[in-house]
Amino acid sequence: MLSPIEGKVLDTVEREKIISSYLADISADNPVIEIPLTEGHAPNAYVSVLIVRGAAQSARDIKEPQLRLGYCELTVENQRDRLEVAIEEPAENYRPGTGVTLGGNVKTADGKPAAGAEVTLYADDEGTLAVMGYDTPDSDGFFLRSATSAKVESMYDPENCALSASRKFISRN
Numbered sequence: 001m002l003s004p005i006e007g008k009v010l011d012t013v014e015r016e017k018i019i020s021s022y023l024a025d026i027s028a029d030n031p032v033i034e035i036p037l038t039e040g041h042a043p044n045a046y047v048s049v050l051i052v053r054g055a056a057q058s059a060r061d062i063k064e065p066q067l068r069l070g071y072c073e074l075t076v077e078n079q080r081d082r083l084e085v086a087i088e089e090p091a092e093n094y095r096p097g098t099g100v101t102l103g104g105n106v107k108t109a110d111g112k113p114a115a116g117a118e119v120t121l122y123a124d125d126e127g128t129l130a131v132m133g134y135d136t137p138d139s140d141g142f143f144l145r146s147a148t149s150a151k152v153e154s155m156y157d158p159e160n161c162a163l164s165a166s167r168k169f170i171s172r173n
Contacts, residue, residue, distance in 0.1 A: 005053050005068055006027045006053060007025070007052050008023070008025060009023070009051050010022075012047070012048045015044070026051060039080050042076040042078030044074060045073075046073050049068075050067070083107065087121070106119060
């Protein structure tokens with residue numbers, strides 16, 4: 001990520017909770033934050049980046065602290081849990097009511113047989129499904145859909161805060 005300002009950075013990687021957090025400095029010489037992601041972050045992770053620059057470092061005529069907050073979702077592909085299913089069918093077409101014996105195998109992402117794998121197979125008339133406008137569901141999209149319950153809140157309100165002589169924020173209310 002490129003930074004709009006220089007300052008202190010608090011970066012969090014989240015999903016159901018905050019998974020990890022990092023504290024660093026960001027500058028014009030080094031405007032990039034590297035976020036390590038692993039397969040453990042799959043199917044997605046949310047990244048928040050909070051950049052704070054104090055009033056003393058402000059380039060503005062009227063010195064005041066600056067704050068920037070960015071939030072995005074990163075999709076992380078999980079190859080480790082993906083299975084390759086191959087079905088061996090003796091013929092391409094079958095008549096209604098005809099019994100069919102199928103064979104096949106299931107392999108893990110590294111090409112080894114998936115021990116104890118269970119496969120559910122359903123068969124239907126392709127013509128009937130086409131007339132109904134049926135689309136084959138995306139099981140990965142359903143079971144690995146994005147979700148976060150981590151909440152980001154801010155108490156910073158420039159309209160209701162003033163900087164006291166002791167350099168602490170005080171409320172105008």
